[in-house]
Amino acid sequence: MNVTIEGLSLSYGGVSAVQDLDLAIGDGESIVLLGQSGCGKTSTMRCVAGLETPSAGRIAIGDRAVFDGDSGKSVPSHKRNVGMVFQSYAVWPHKTVIENVAFPLRMKGQNRTLSRAKAFNVLELVGLAHLAHRGASQLSGGQMQRVALARSIAMEPSVLLLDEPLSNLDARLRDDLRVELRRIQLERGLTSLYVTHDQQEALALADRIAIMQSGRIQQLGTPQEIYRAPATASIATFLGVTNVxxxxxxxxxxxxxxxxxxxxxxxxxxxxxxxSVAVRPEAVTVHDAERADELTSRANRLAGKVRVAVYQGSSVRYQVSIDGGPDLDVVSLDPVVLAPDTPVVVEVPEAAVSVLPDDTPAPATDAAAPAAGDTGAAA
Known part of the structure; x- marks a missing residue:
């Protein structure tokens, strides 16, 4: 089901957490709110869930307005038919896995047989059917997070809201669950709003990414658009471009x-x-200076010296000190590792040199508004 957010604003004690935010989420679309702590991404999601009361704006789920600041309408959270998966697992340790998943269905008045059947079907979807009758306290962290996801999906929500649900897991398990989350979202056609500060998570899970800074969406686009063409130098830096x-x-x-x-x-x-200029490390090529005469491309050529070389298996990461210039990060797929202090020539294609404004200026009407702090739910 589609979600429409118009002119959304939220303040905590005079501090603005969300400022005049507009966002349209299509039916079955996955939108990821990406930004640093305190940018307002979690506050935005909590407004959609009905856990926060906005200062102004309008939120609609499908054709139904669940919040309207002009009329004062605000539908309670439990009547919005939204599913939520939090950073904490929030499972009942004294219940079995299937009892955890079936619980919200029982609260909706479904009989025990039907609710357990639906719960078992969803457990099959998340790969936990074989643990249906195990006590939740006996599960690993990753399994508990799958239970929390299954419980939300079993509700058949109009929109699924996920607040950094993978951040408590180890790196390998996070990677595995990203794939599973994306598979489930696509198979079920779930409309979802996902909050994270992890750019790799955003790239993996989104149909579109909304970059948030100071309570506003500064850039909205597909993962490919965001990765290849950040709108500002500050966004490029946040996305991990080290050469800015x-x-x-x-x-x-x-x-x-x-x-x-x-x-x-x-x-x-x-x-x-x-x-500022921004250059991704993987776009740069590094050559031993002795081979410089063999180069024929029209790319920017800069002489320098290897400061650090880090072998990473499939690639080598270098820090190159450019003569008369800054240190440049380079990621090379060449299996030959150049030793520190080796004289080198780096090539930077002209097309790989992005020229970006340092920041997106805020509208004049809000120039004096304080930035969202890391208070309460503003995250």
Missing amino acids: FPVERGGDLGLRLEGHSVALRSSHPVPDGPI
Whole structure:
């Protein structure tokens, strides 16, 4: 079922957590709210759930308004038909797995036989049918999180809300459950709103990603769009682009890096205002300086020296100190590992040099509004 959020605002004691936010989620679409702690992503989700009362705006699930600031309408959380999966597992340890999953169905008035049958079907979906009669206290953390997910799906919610449900799990299990979550969302056609600060999680689980900063959505797009073309330098840095450098305007040899004597050429247009260049490490190629005469490409070429080389199995990560310039991170697929202090030449394709405004300016009407702090549910 589609979800529409219009002009949503929320404040805590005079501190603005969400500011005039608009977002439309299509039927069966997975939207991920991605941002640092305190940006307002969890507060936005809690408003949709009915766990927070917005200061203004409108929220509709399907054709039904569940909150309208103008009319004062606010449908209680338990009447919105939303399923929630939290960071904490929130399972009842004294109940069996199937009793945990069937519990919300029993609360809806379904008889015991039907509720247990539905619960068992959902447990098969999440791969826990073989543990249906085991006590929940005997489960691992990953299994408990699957139980929490199954309990929410069994309710057949109009929208599934997930608040960093994988953050308490170890790295390997997080990777496995991302795949399972995405599979279930696609198979069931679940409309979902997912909150995280982990960019890899967002890329894996989203049809579209909404980047949030200071209570606003600063960029909205597909995972490919967000990854390849961050809207600002601050977003690029948050997304893990390590090569982000401020640029001095007025240079005649390309985009001169602030505080350095080197410049980079770019095939991208240059925006107005303060700007930076961003280059993903995997877009950079590193060569032993002895082979420099063999290079024929028209990419930016910078001489330097290897500071650090870290072998990562399928790749090698370098930190290269550029002559007259900054340190540059490089991820190379070449199996040959260059030793520290090796003179090198790095190539940076012009198309890989993104030119970005440093930040998206806030609307003038809200210039004095305080940024969302890491208070209460604002996360």
